[in-house]
Structures are given as structure tokens and as C-alpha cells.
Amino acid sequence: xxxxxxxxxxxxxxxxxxxxxxxxxxxxxxxxxxxxxxxxxxxxxxxxxxxxxxxxxxxxxxxxxxxxxxxxxxxxxxxxxxxxxxxxxxxxxx
Numbered sequence: 001x002x003x004x005x006x007x008x009x010x011x012x013x014x015x016x017x018x019x020x021x022x023x024x025x026x027x028x029x030x031x032x033x034x035x036x037x038x039x040x041x042x043x044x045x046x047x048x049x050x051x052x053x054x055x056x057x058x059x060x061x062x063x064x065x066x067x068x069x070x071x072x073x074x075x076x077x078x079x080x081x082x083x084x085x086x087x088x089x090x091x092x093x094x
Contacts, residue, residue, distance in 0.1 A: 010034040010035055018038070019039070020039045022040070022042065023044055023045075027041075028040070028041050
């Protein structure tokens with residue numbers, strides 16, 4: 001792969017990463033070869049992920065309900081929903 005020529009850059013970048021979730025074992029091995037320390041195989045998150053319903057009364061469910069009822073405009077509700085989901089993802093990562 002062409003990125004191997006820049007191999008000297010990756011240790012600096014990968015030192016700032018807590019963990020890497022690779023799609024396949026082959027990709028995991030590539031990250032390990034570049035010097036990553038904590039790499040797991042997570043599969044295809046778009047197709048292999050089965051979301052579960054939020055518990056009733058959870059902050060996530062409340063934020064989604066608020067976002068969905070914030071406006072009668074369907075497009076605005078979709079934008080609000082996406083923002084809420086992204087924020088929840090970022091908070092849950094930490």
C-alpha cells in the first residue's frame with residue numbers, strides 16, 4: 001500500500017488514539033503493522049450493528065423526543081435528530 005511510504009508519521013498520530021475499531025482482521029493487522037497498540041475488529045458498523053431501544057426515561061430518549069417535537073418542519077426534525085445522535089455518540093465514547 002502507498003501509505004507505507006509515510007510510515008514514520010503514524011507513530012505520532014496513533015499515540016493520540018485511545019483505541020481503533022477495524023472493520024476486518026486484515027485491516028487490524030495493517031494498523032498493528034503501523035504501530036497501533038489497541039486495535040479490535042468491530043465488523044461493519046453500518047450493516048452488522050443492531051441498535052437497541054433506549055430505556056424509557058433515559059436522557060437519550062428524552063433528547064430524541066425533544067428534537068423530534070421541536071418543530072413541525074420535517075426537515076428540521078431530521079436535522080435535530082442527527083445532531084442529538086451525534087452528540088450522544090461523542091459523549092458515550094468518552
